[in-house]
Amino acid sequence: MSGPILGGSRAFSGFSSNDIGKARDFYGKTLGLKVTEANGILNLHLEGGGRVVIYPKPNHEPASFTVLNFAVADIDQAVDGLAAAGVRFERYQGFEQDERGIHRGEGPPIAWFKDPAGNILAVLQEAGS
Numbered sequence: 426m427s428g429p430i431l432g433g434s435r436a437f438s439g440f441s442s443n444d445i446g447k448a449r450d451f452y453g454k455t456l457g458l459k460v461t462e463a464n465g466i467l468n469l470h471l472e473g474g475g476r477v478v479i480y481p482k483p484n485h486e487p488a489s490f491t492v493l494n495f496a497v498a499d500i501d502q503a504v505d506g507l508a509a510a511g512v513r514f515e516r517y518q519g520f521e522q523d524e525r526g527i528h529r530g531e532g533p534p535i536a537w538f539k540d541p542a543g544n545i546l547a548v549l550q551e552a553g554s
Contacts, residue, residue: 437475440492440544441482442467447541448479455510487543500527500534500550507548512538515545 442448445467452469453460459470467479477493497503504514504525514526515537522528527536535549 437478438493439478439480440488441485442479442540442542442544443482443485444541445479445481451541452479455512456507485542487539488545491537491545491547493544493546495546495548496551497548498551500536500548501525503548504536507538514538 445465449460449462449467452458461468465481469477471477504527516522516526520528521530527534533549533552535547537545537547539545
């Protein structure tokens, strides 16, 4: 076989949840993403055509790292909007974060939060914004 084996494939990412109903409400209603469901698996349809699947797992353990990043033009506006929707931002030792939970150190401004299953998500401000 010659050439890239997976170069032409349409890749997508996925992670688990212990409650697909709560995940559907959180990603669809709280975060405002387009969400579809088939055979008990959620599909998050992302801007630009990307897709993430969330699959049920009864013995789910939350990821200890960020599983999904949302790039935004204005992190202050995004954090305010998410907080107004009931999202609670995480605090991490070793990261200087402002009163709203935004880290403005090395790299882009970023704030972390969790989905109902405890998976870590983040909003970060795109460079040049």
